[in-house]
Amino acid sequence: xxxxxxxSFQKSHKNVTIIDVARASGVSYxxxxxxxxxxxxxxxxxxxxxxxxxxxxxxxxxxxxxxxAGGHSxxxxxxxxxxxxxxxxxxxxxxxxxxxxxxxxxxxxxxHRQRGHEQRYVNTIANGLTDGxxxxxxxxxxxxxxxxxxxxxxxxxxxxSNVRDSSSMVDSTNWQGAYDATRYLIELGxxxxxxxxxxxxLSSAGERLDGYRAALTxxxxxxxxxxxxxxxxxxxxxxxxxxQLLDLPAPPTAIFASNDLMAxxxxxxxxxxxxxxxxxxxxxxxxxxxxxxxxxPPLTTVRQPLDQMGRVAARLLLEQIENPDRPPRRVTLATQxxxxxxxxxxxxxx
Amino acid sequence: xxxxxxxSFQKSHKNVTIIDVARASGVSYxxxxxxxxxxxxxxxxxxxxxxxxxxxxxxxxxxxxxxxAGGHSxxxxxxxxxxxxxxxxxxxxxxxxxxxxxxxxxxxxxxHRQRGHEQRYVNTIANGLTDGxxxxxxxxxxxxxxxxxxxxxxxxxxxxSNVRDSSSMVDSTNWQGAYDATRYLIELGxxxxxxxxxxxxLSSAGERLDGYRAALTxxxxxxxxxxxxxxxxxxxxxxxxxxQLLDLPAPPTAIFASNDLMAxxxxxxxxxxxxxxxxxxxxxxxxxxxxxxxxxPPLTTVRQPLDQMGRVAARLLLEQIENPDRPPRRVTLATQxxxxxxxxxxxxxx
DNA sequence: GTGAAAGCGCTAACAC
DNA sequence: GTGTTAGCGCTTTCAC
Numbered sequence: 001x002x003x004x005x006x007x008s009f010q011k012s013h014k015n016v017t018i019i020d021v022a023r024a025s026g027v028s029y030x031x032x033x034x035x036x037x038x039x040x041x042x043x044x045x046x047x048x049x050x051x052x053x054x055x056x057x058x059x060x061x062x063x064x065x066x067x068x069a070g071g072h073s074x075x076x077x078x079x080x081x082x083x084x085x086x087x088x089x090x091x092x093x094x095x096x097x098x099x100x101x102x103x104x105x106x107x108x109x110x111x112h113r114q115r116g117h118e119q120r121y122v123n124t125i126a127n128g129l130t131d132g133x134x135x136x137x138x139x140x141x142x143x144x145x146x147x148x149x150x151x152x153x154x155x156x157x158x159x160x161s162n163v164r165d166s167s168s169m170v171d172s173t174n175w176q177g178a179y180d181a182t183r184y185l186i187e188l189g190x191x192x193x194x195x196x197x198x199x200x201x202l203s204s205a206g207e208r209l210d211g212y213r214a215a216l217t218x219x220x221x222x223x224x225x226x227x228x229x230x231x232x233x234x235x236x237x238x239x240x241x242x243x244q245l246l247d248l249p250a251p252p253t254a255i256f257a258s259n260d261l262m263a264x265x266x267x268x269x270x271x272x273x274x275x276x277x278x279x280x281x282x283x284x285x286x287x288x289x290x291x292x293x294x295x296x297p298p299l300t301t302v303r304q305p306l307d308q309m310g311r312v313a314a315r316l317l318l319e320q321i322e323n324p325d326r327p328p329r330r331v332t333l334a335t336q337x338x339x340x341x342x343x344x345x346x347x348x349x350x
Numbered sequence: 351x352x353x354x355x356x357x358s359f360q361k362s363h364k365n366v367t368i369i370d371v372a373r374a375s376g377v378s379y380x381x382x383x384x385x386x387x388x389x390x391x392x393x394x395x396x397x398x399x400x401x402x403x404x405x406x407x408x409x410x411x412x413x414x415x416x417x418x419a420g421g422h423s424x425x426x427x428x429x430x431x432x433x434x435x436x437x438x439x440x441x442x443x444x445x446x447x448x449x450x451x452x453x454x455x456x457x458x459x460x461x462h463r464q465r466g467h468e469q470r471y472v473n474t475i476a477n478g479l480t481d482g483x484x485x486x487x488x489x490x491x492x493x494x495x496x497x498x499x500x501x502x503x504x505x506x507x508x509x510x511s512n513v514r515d516s517s518s519m520v521d522s523t524n525w526q527g528a529y530d531a532t533r534y535l536i537e538l539g540x541x542x543x544x545x546x547x548x549x550x551x552l553s554s555a556g557e558r559l560d561g562y563r564a565a566l567t568x569x570x571x572x573x574x575x576x577x578x579x580x581x582x583x584x585x586x587x588x589x590x591x592x593x594q595l596l597d598l599p600a601p602p603t604a605i606f607a608s609n610d611l612m613a614x615x616x617x618x619x620x621x622x623x624x625x626x627x628x629x630x631x632x633x634x635x636x637x638x639x640x641x642x643x644x645x646x647p648p649l650t651t652v653r654q655p656l657d658q659m660g661r662v663a664a665r666l667l668l669e670q671i672e673n674p675d676r677p678p679r680r681v682t683l684a685t686q687x688x689x690x691x692x693x694x695x696x697x698x699x700x
Numbered sequence: 701g702t703g704a705a706a707g708c709g710c711t712a713a714c715a716c
Numbered sequence: 717g718t719g720t721t722a723g724c725g726c727t728t729t730c731a732c
Contacts, residue, residue, distance in 0.1 A: 015477050017709055028719045033711065041717060063478040064414040064423065065709030068724045073414065075457075083443045084640075086436055093433045096460055107425075108458040110446055127365050128413040129479065235644075264644050271646075290434075294585075294614050296621075296646035367725055378703045383727060391701060415725030418708045 016057045025053035036061065067129060076317060077107045077130035081138050085261065086289045087306060091136055091158060094310025102318055104131075111137060132317045134158060134310075138202060138233075154320040158313045159304075161203045161330075168320060168328040170313045174204045177302035177335030178211025178256070181284045184300075184337055185254045186219050189346030190282060193221075194245040194252035196231040196238055196262050205233070208258050208286060227252055231262045238265025246273050246281075253281060253346055260285035260292045260301055263342075267295065278344035288338055298340035305333050366407045375403035386411065417479060426667060427457045427480035431488050435611065436639045437656060441486055441508060444660025452668055454481075461487055482667045484508060484660075488552060488583075504670040508663045509654075511553045511680075518670060518678040520663045524554045527652035527685030528561025528606070531634045534650075534687055535604045536569050539696030540632060543571075544595040544602035546581040546588055546612050555583070558608050558636060577602055581612050588615025596623050596631075603631060603696055610635035610642045610651055613692075617645065628694035638688055648690035655683050 018036070022029035027046060034042050035050040053059075067073035078095055080088050092108075099106055107130055125133055132154035135145075148155045149166055157169035185193050195212050198205030213223050226248065229241030238257050245252055246269060257263035263285030267277060275281055277297055285292060288303035312331050320326060368386070372379035377396060384392050385400040403409075417423035428445055430438050442458075449456055457480055475483055482504035498505045499516055507519035535543050545562050548555030563573050576598065579591030588607055595602055596619060607613035613635030617627060625631055627647055635642060638653035662681050670676060 060474050060477040062709050064418045068414045068418050069710040083439045089433045089439050106458050108456050124410050127410040291641040412725050419726040
């Protein structure tokens with residue numbers, strides 16, 4: 001086979017490039033680039049010819065070349081612990097919607113992949129093809145946050161507010177939400193209100209505990225440490241701590257779980273003890289993930305606007321990318337108590 | 351400011367490149383490339399120096415440059431309808447795990463973004479930075495599948511078996527699963543068994559209906575069209591069709607919903623009619639998504655090994671990337687009936 | 701064993 | 717208005 005054959009063979013494997021379009025439309029390839037990038041000062045006639053040629057040839061831009069040369073990829077990374085919690089799914093949904101609107105693509109990274117190498121991992125991400133990074137990480141990520149900030153790489157944290165770093169972030173009113181839920185229980189007549197904590201390394205967990213405690217105090221109800229059981233935001237811990245609370249000599253008449261998943265575990269525990277919700281015990285959760293309205297009884301919970309948090313975070317990030325000098329912002333969205341059927345007024349004793 | 355200042359200013363913004371490493375270790379930059387890519391024939395001494403320099407400078411490879419030059423990015427795309435169904439989440443989890451193992455990154459694309467432009471959309475993906483594509487799309491994607499196949503772009507379909515295209519795919523035994531579930535209901539004594547279909551454009555929906563019908567036939571139970579209500583795999587349709595079935599003059603004593611989400615909707619409908627599961631009516635779902643064990647009563651369902659389907663699909667894709675000439679493969683994983691508490695033996699009549 | 705050099709496809713200065 | 721040209725950071729022949 002001669003060179004020409006070989007060449008055409010190769011071409012058939014290649015995608016059509018800007019050069020092919022240039023040849024087909026009889027202009028230089030930088031003009032093609034201009035047309036494709038919406039540069040104004042191109043003769044209408046030329047523009048048409050280029051567009052037609054591109055269309056006919058089925059030209060599609062090569063993203064890596066474009067970003068190599070142009071310095072940005074229109075891709076943003078989202079770093080999450082994993083996909084096994086619909087809490088994450090909701091956030092990503094919001095992110096995705098907002099990104100779609102701005103014509104960005106989404107690269108999904110899960111931390112469970114590279115335990116221990118996260119520092120380097122985040123470096124790779126930042127240095128790689130993403131224009132910005134959204135972090136929904138459960139551990140306090142101070143080490144790599146510093147790296148991100150030093151590079152002044154655009155990033156925003158979601159639902160992780162205890163970092164004193166100069167990063168943008170969005171969270172929700174954890175304290176207020178917990179306060180509201182607790183007050184609701186108090187207003188129903190409950191006095192012995194149990195609490196299952198979240199993973200206490202997370203700021204949100206601490207804020208929720210504080211809100212619970214504050215509501216108690218404001219209503220002159222003593223805070224009893226034995227009514228607080230440890231949890232880690234996973235269903236299993238809700239079950240275990242639920243049992244612990246239920247088996248107390250003087251068990252609580254209501255329990256506030258720091259998130260919905262644990263409330264589900266708690267519901268299991270309650271069933272195992274042959275008690276029923278809300279007749280024997282009232283429970284409330286936190287998050288309002290989709291299945292909370294599906295379980296039986298439907299769970300009263302503090303709604304975190306998860307998808308909106310994702311949306312807002314994405315927007316903050318995009319702003320930061322467009323305007324790198326803008327100082328970090330912090331947005332806190334309001335939670336809302338969603339009353340369903342898992343709580344009842346305290347029965348008259350006797 | 352003079353040129354040198356300007357230059358150093360720019361540099362401070364840049365990431366350290368292979369050239370910086372080369373300078374620091376006193377070799378040519380192609381040698382650095384060799385070391386970094388694990389090329390064997392480099393003097394051990396040289397290798398060490400390069401490695402040290404890279405480490406010290408904090409060098410991280412630039413992905414787009416690497417893929418531009420090298421022709422592959424180690425990124426695979428995953429195209430999903432959206433994230434609003436944990437069915438998808440489970441699949442992605444499997445995909446992600448397998449990809450992590452092979453050191454690939456995951457690019458997430460959602461179809462709800464570009465309705466109507468999907469053809470072009472998939473083109474972009476394929477031509478862009480991904481080395482392969484995993485499709486979990488609900489609509490029959492024949493149009494762009496053709497494009498993918500023509501470019502012989504590595505891709506595999508998940509849970510979409512009715513395409514006669516020459517693509518690799520993985521699905522599960524939908525027919526058998528539905529057959530098993532129906533037989534289980536029959537063995538419990540049920541004769542009037544309702545069925546809520548899935549979105550019939552999907553092959554899986556048809557296969558499940560067929561399995562249901564076959565089980566009926568095999569047990570000499572007439573197939574009654576009025577007992578089959580339309581659904582679309584979403585909870586709302588389960589609710590609506592559930593009501594329709596429940597309000598029949600002679601309602602079924604058991605209902606098989608084509609997926610769990612619809613079974614949840616059905617459960618709502620049943621509660622609304624003041625009936626209870628499983629005392630008054632038995633129900634079974636399909637998929638076994640995480641919340642199916644959480645709802646009350648825990649749902650008896652046909653488990654699809656969703657995460658494993660994701661894993662297998664990823665593996666098939668990776669094989670296809672490594673060995674482009676391998677013919678498309680099709681893998682069907684076994685479903686399994688998971689018996690929980692939503693079914694009971696038919697009560698003696700009278 | 702290692703260096704030099706030619707691109708990968710594109711953007712963005714800079715000419716004309 | 718449009719063409720020319722220099723890279724972006726890297727992989728990969730091809731020399732030596």
